[in-house]
Amino acid sequence: MSSNTPMMRQYLEIKSQHPDAILFFRLGDFYEMFMDDAVTASRVLGLTLTSRNKGAAEQVPLCGIPYHSSQGYIARLIDNGFKVAICEQVEDPRDAKGIVRREVVQVVTPGLVVDSDNLQPKENNFLLALTAGEEGVPGLSCIDITTGAFRLTECRNLDELRSEILSLDPREVLLPGEGSGLELEAALRPVLEGRLVTRLPEWVFEEDRARRLLLDFFAVANLQGFGCEHLRVGVQAAGAVLHYLRETLQGSLEHIRSLSPYLAAEHLILDAATRRNLELTAAQGEGRKKGSLLGVMDRTVTAMGGRKLRHWIQYPLADVARIRARLAAVGELRDKAGVRDELREALEGVHDLERLGARIAMASAGAKDLTALRASLEKLPGIRAGVAQLEAPLSVRLAAAIDPLEDVRQLIAEALVDDPPFVLREGGLIRDGFHAELDELRLISRQGKGWIAQLELQERERTGIGSLKVRYNKVFGYYIEITRTHLARVPEDYERRQTLVNAERFVTPALKDYESKVLGAEERIQALEYDLFQEVRRQVAAQGSRLQGTADALAELDVLAGLADLAHEADYACPEVDESTRLHIEEGRHPVVERMHLGERFVPNDVLLDTEENQLLVITGPNMAGKSTFMRQVALITLMAHMGSFVPARAARIGLVDRIFTRVGASDNLASGQSTFMVEMTETANILHNATPRSLIILDEIGRGTSTFDGLSIAWAVAEYLHDQARVAAKTLFATHYHELADLALTRERVKNWNVALREWNDQVIFLRKIVKGSASHSYGIQVARLAGIPAAVVERAKEVLRNLEAGEFGREGEPRLARSRKRPSAPNPQLSLFGDGEDALRRRLEEIDVSVLTPLEALNLLDGLKKLV
Template identity: 45%
Template sequence: MSDSGDRRLPHTEIDAPTLRLGRNPGLQVRHDEVERSLLTPMLQHYADLKDAYPQALLLYRVGDFYETFFQDACTVARELELVLTGKEGGKEVGRVAMAGIPHHALERYCRTLIEKGYAIAICDQVEDPAQAQGLVKREVTHVFTPGTVLDSELLQPRRNNFLAAVILSGHHWGLAYADVSTGEFCTTQGGDRADLVAELNRLQPAEVLIPSEAPDLNRLLRPHEAKEHLPADLPNHWCYTLRSPHDFHAAEARQRLCQRFQVKSLEGFGCEHLTLATRAAGGLLAYLDETHRQQTVPLQNLSTYSLQEYLFLDPQTRRNLELTQTVRDGSFQGSLLWAIDRTTTAMGGRLLRRWLLQPLLDLEQITARHDAIAELMANSGLRQTLHRHLQEIYDLERLAGRAGSGTANPRDLAALRDSFRTLVSLAAALKEVHSPYLCALATVPAEIEQLGETLAAALVEQPPISSTEGGIIRSGAYPDLDQQRLQIEQDQQWILNLEAQERERTGIPTLKVGYTKVSGYYLSVSRAKVSQVPDTYIRKQTLTNEERFITAELKEREARLMGAQSHLFELEYQYFVQLREQVAAHAATIRTLAAAVAAADALLSLAEVALYQGYCRPQMTLDRRLEICAGRHPVVEQLLPAGFFVPNETRLGDKADLMILTGPNASGKSCYLRQVGLIQLLAQMGSYVPATRATLGLCDRIFTRVGAVDDLATGQSTFMVEMNETANILNHAGSQSLVLLDEIGRGTATFDGLAIAWSVAEYLATTLRSRTIFATHYHELNQLASLLPNVANFQVVVKELPEEIIFLHQVKPGGADRSYGIEAGRLAGLPPVVIQRARQVMQQIEKHSKIAVGLRKSPLYDPQTAAVPDQGELPF
């Protein structure tokens, strides 16, 4: 493969022998392994196109099918579960692999392939086969890749479809991403690889561009793996496309960006001196130019951002807090987004998702969102008006993108027309609002209002999807169209009157006027009445029971009618394209309006949730306080019957930095940990929170270590994964961070685990002073509260009965001295004999274990140095 081409990972190699290839080895031949001159003319053309689009599966139109050949046929047959057949490739070549799909099923199959991470190049016939001399002329008309699709049928409405580009240089990196359907285009750079992986996890890009053969990547290759060209620390479950390093050269990338946005410098975009960010953005733009050769993708101005502007969440924290999908089965229901998303529009749904995954650190911005929610909650009429209008607004972001790229159809323009009409009505209803978020919709730019009137005057109320078959432009919009239609109507009326006229003139009462697509209009006369046919009739066709005739005038009218109809379609298409170009010229303004609509929708959703779920407005501060009164888990409380969830208090950062939380299994410790993290996150995304009162200091990072999981792919045990995640927390947390730990040290021997847990807790409390909740079954850790002044003990209390325990799910001050693990096993259904034996064993362990005898207090904490001494007797 040439340097200028792409390689798409992980789908680079074709495992041909695993397919149903028969015994003909020719079916396993690649297109570049055959002497080109030996192939048939059609396959030569296919191979030439494949060279031009090496990164894509080439679907080649042949009659009513889109065919694939060579290695692409093997891939398509495997991924779409089609029968792999063969086609004669030439006298000396033999049969080559072939697999095809019906042309009418193209959209469905393309969606499947794109979801599997493949790029697709569509080669259509651009010449009428009936008029072709030799091979029918074909050209690649569309290129679809997972990160560059514009077709609404291939996109998820309520989430962005990001294309990302990554540059690595030593320990530094540059990242750019764009959503071609909405125009969003952003770039950043950093110096910690963990931050890059976290940002990619936030974006969940459909496709990631990586420069091939770059010196900074060669040191990181993993040749022993199938994905040998990926840097070792990049996630390998996304679709990667290797690109020529030339696209990412600094000078070329900068020039490409300046030319695209018609500027002399990137200073206005904030990345003039961010070389890696600029290289990534320029490489991404080169890819878009190549995959969209037929049209220009309208992008918003490049936006440069810093990760330090937002609350940082590492991949483990996003996963453990179940922000957009559950840990158990990856479903949307049961996630935090599911619990708070009441948005009406697709734009609002996408924005709410972005807010959730990128919480703020700017107190002013957070306050502005809280103010908007407060205004909406206080005015039910405003909420109802806004909701009613939002229901009538279509996806303006993506509609503007399709118009700008020249792919919008008549119904897309009608959707824009209806949305503009609604926006004007909404603006009139928002004259008295105060929040800047809502004020942004209180006026509609004059050019957009005028554009809506233009579309309303030109388009029929319900236009068709097709832009080339007429029925788009309403009567009265364009005089030449009206004149053409009048001529057509007159000719059609003449034909309608012809039957009665000819019956009267010929005296044949059964004479009929008919029409077929093949032979056109005709006069039908039964065989018994043929003798009465006038001499002016010209015989056209003889059938068993009738004769078909035409007249000179009928033939003339038919030709004129057909020509006029074709000309009418052409005229309508021309006017439609003009309308689409007018919309494209205002794409930036439309997207600005779309952003305002999305924000209002997202805030209305948060207001509705706050109102009906009983959320409160958090008081946000710049100190380290974290005080929650009657806090609740926003998801669990919605999954339980009303009134079943038990709220709890939390107080950190004032007197206590570290909370040691003990209690039995299944009592709610993990739920409590998560609810504190979610409340902090919700507050900083600008939402109200599930509590009766909350005072929250801004948090720069949230870390969680919850649940047991192994990583078999890299040979890491559950305990090793736990230690890796714990190490990441201790190496990155600070005094403004929130750390939520569950069962540190439980994956190894008891004494080892206790030692690790004790040491980690000390380090968090004394060195990092992070606000921390440390849930554990090592109730020995309760002694830390007597040794360190910023540690407090809390427990999840239970009610003990003679034969059972009842979990109260209440967090109260004090430390538990038992773990109730055996009782949890009994509740899980372990056989009674096993439970009885476990109690006997526990009695023996408690009798002989030095740790269980009791902990001796020892002054390990030196308040002068705020550190644990290197020596000293442990308290057990």
Template identity: 50%
Template structure:
């Protein structure tokens, strides 16, 4: 960790214990130090003040009522996990300082050391980990040309790196948003003078940790990585020549070695990925399509919530990863679709495998706890019970004849040796805590079996002693008991104290009883206590050996976790396809996107009793490249746009889609500009955000992209908005421009004229039915453009008062008829009842203004449409100049 100036307001204390504390605290100035003292963790000075507020515990002081009083607070050691979790959630770092020698054997001050540093990105406690999401720690290194990115989930051992262009900060922010890191490491030199974050990370809200620059040095980073993986080069991981990525990855491993103080045995491999290997999705698209969480922040109502029908955490995490990184190569997509199709049709096979998968715990996180020495006996039993079902699943997948299943079958490993190791040595129902005993099965260690026999016989010996003492004293209520504080004792009620023999020695007085010890009981206690301590030590040693043996097989466990997660995900897709009547899309490398009776996968589930109106889609890069969709608000334009984008994304994830038939040409990116938002803290209005996101689309889309745009230009004046929207469509259409398949929803009916200008543009509208001044939304997309927006009708549905609606109709009539009075002033302020029949209204009086006379000189009858448009722009300039 970065060593910065100690921020503690230290008060001197001459005691050896406080001197020891101050020495350790200097090594971890930015962490809250949990200083072990007996059964408590104590905190002092500023640590105590800060922790007491967060944990809501009493703040006391050492040397109370003296000039050198030191603020302090403490928590019980046995319940520390609860308090640590609350501090980590508050973004704090905790250094755990333990007593590393037995106080009974210590000569003087007990030796203490920091055994682990817990940060937001390095937690292993199950209560702080979402089983359905990775918990990433990310490291970034900034060079002139590249940004190196390394991401590690310490709870699972997943470790991957990439490099991004330094000139593309938005690409870095997009990648980070998908990883959702809990902590980000950067070099100290990347921070600007006042300690602020790099510009590419501003306002991201991530927990930032700066490290000394030497940690990121390439030589140091390369060495630490090759030592970790026991190799001479990184070529086998695909990153030997990726300088920035190696710097980021090496710094991350060094940080873990510094903070975790243990071997990182489960970090056995490193994968190199490229953002070009999958479909790129920017943050705007991820959010507007509600891929991993809905607009209200819930996972349940997102695409992830719909497609996650997995039975294991291993599968759930892969669903999220696949949704955020759809494939762009045809072969792996077809392989996934093959398996989904097989298990969709074979109901019994699907159900049998799913039943077995339900017995599998989180193998990746179990391995993480085992490797980091934070596991308990019941974690090993969870691992054993998970491995127990692997042979059955192996038999079931053997029935699938598809070549796509061959890769899974060939790398399948039932891990019999690990199952056998746990089964033979760990008790089937072990205690929660290692020190509670009854952990190791008989036959594993001769000395352990001998000592346990002594303990078992001693129980009978104690019972026999109690019977003899009852007979000797004539006290039938006499009993022999035990507690952890006082050990064994003989308990006698006070009314029988006159009967106790002379060799009874008083040990403890209670309200109604007295407790004693006898020489014979003392001898038994010495023998039993000694045996218990030896049993505990031997069991702990054997357990640690078993743990290390399992950790050494970590690579095998990780491979099987990956196979199980993949199988679980694909069978979950098959379950969804069967339940919701999805079809297999025909995938190819062509430009055509054709959906027959497509549906929105999320909207159709909102009310199963309300039938969803399906719609067809036809887009290509020629005569159907841009579809302009008009129609009233609430008619379903945005839903239609999203359902098309979601269907394409689902297909390239390898999932069946909500349609009757589908032919989908691969797309390299999906761009979505749907919905309104602002970034007030950045000084960006809704319109500015809209333009920034639109600019990103126009600057990065290719002919192979899919673009959905909704109401572009609505955040400014009508003329400006129409002009921008018109120019965007021109920029998108045609082989000499971007040429991407585009759905463009708008209220600007003027844009429908583009169909007459460009053969690649087609008009569609959302069909409605007018009835007695009311409208009925039919939700059907049909060819042709709409002639009005029906905004006042929608306002009526929203409950606007009748006077407002009547006045709006009057103003709308005047606007649509361009009414002006005799001096050229609009009549918007004048009440007007619509005429019974059609009227021909003049724009000006009998004597036209000079401007109109000049306009009439513009000859446009024989001009082409584009020339006429240029004349209209000229007209606009004349109007601006008065």
């Protein structure tokens, strides 16, 4: 370092304090980046890479950006997973003795973005901390610095932790940088992909240190008041979050006023596979809101309402009383259309109070943020008047929680002009009449400028020089300019200041006196306005808890009004939610599919599931007939009811559900080395280990990822297990192409057969989209293949092969003969029947069988043989 210039030594010293961030080093009107930072930034941002010390043996890579357009560049670096440390000049170069002093004033990371231009309005931006306790219990804490929402929880296992990570969708994750943290990172690698992982020393996660940090920050004696005293591992993670905030952010954290614990038992649990398969917040394969449940349900008109709705979808309630309270509020708003419309119209004018409050508390808010807050507060009396017309207990509670904040509104209205500038240090912020000294300085400034104009007129008359002008520049201040042709008329009291090619510049004692007053007043005005603005901002920030409470109440009202509007427009019904284990939906519809323009009318369907007679429904029928849509709509209607939303059905009774499981679709997990079938079996194992009689299970084509016999055997055994194990015994929809599973209804009392109705016409299938009792006799796969455009020759050959298979075209050793010949006489199928060829062999075999020891597959094949014998 000693061989570098003083400026580069300063740069290297500051860079050493932020080794994992790209350092924006302020040099005049530019942010400069050097060495590795310059190479990285030039690649990501498309900047020209140059070098310092050109011609020297050791050249330093260099690139830069104008400081006034830095936000866009910072956003692109953050989106690519980088941190940015902003280093500013913290003293006036004119006052510097030697090199200008510089300091890092802000570190921007993906999890700590506060600039609204770099945020999605209706999505939280979470920073997450993870750790594993001594007994392997994962602890989690998350914060959205833009709203102040600070939460923690403990998960029962890694699967539950993975689900939480996917639900919160954090942009940055904090982990211990050694020991258990490395093991945790390895186990979570697939769900951490694409997120910035920041590794902290292990001592940051120590329980005693984390607890002390939280107690000091909230100024409390213990954490019992927050309800998280017993969540030891969660507290460790929360302490790590707070440590990181203090080390990284330079602004105030006063808007973080509470620490909220939450547990899985408080919500309907949705694992990662279920969230993905049900497309709750994003459509599969597209990652977009459109085509998801959120895309259909979001009628919110505020950003904070949009975030609240997303949270409700991701964390449905598991408490009947709270669900019914929401339903009552939605129902009243649906019925009172006038009140609902007025409320939604008033809410449209409300800005994002949560994020405004956070920026104000962190001293990063500008004057336009405060005027936006004032405009929003002006809407509150009308909103309160509208809510006052509602009688539902939840609406009444929310109305009481709306603080009109009249004192805050009045302060901003009296202090700030209606349309303040973006720049805070150049004046024009404060309204006339707000501050006596400022008004006096403004008067001096205005009078001074008028005096200058009057002086120009007087001097023209006195000298007889019509072209005389009084002008101003930043170097010389005010001066009198006279062209060379009139220099002979210059009075003796003029003092020459500057000589130009065609003119001379002069000053007078009177002009110098007024200049000092006017220019001094201008500088004092700008400084005083900035000080006054900061004081107003501090006073508003002091009311942050009131603002936060009001924002939360408005967000909830926005969601309730949006759900009511959707229920009215889409003809949704109020579900009856109770403590039973019964699930009965009449004329249910898929909330997303019914709103798509698919060229046909959506066909509603009924379903009845319980734990007494209709626990497991085996659903058969061809592909494209609607099995998956039907099963998903049952799951979505159940979830919507637990949110407190009306549902797309004529009527619904929804017994409280603790978890929704889905095993749908085929996908590899190459990152963890898992094949499609392995993923299928892993998800199925998770269901069998964690389901309870209060769970709802959606299974689609279990066993299809392996051979026919293996797959059928697994599907049969899984269905039996779900029925027979009292610990599980969950309500289940089981779609399959294995028609043999229909025979389960003969041996298991709570298994029922349903199928998707269709009609055949001229070798074509017509899908009726109706779920009816009974099992399907065929899969109609060949007809579906024709619809997909499979060549006619392939379709015809497939029909021949199918006829041979159905006729039992197998050799005595169980090998298919269809590969050797297209046509053979019909014969019994030993591979399916287990009995060899011929009726006599079947009779002899029946006499030898002890049916009490048959496996499910053997029993299945026995039934098949008996059918053929009959």
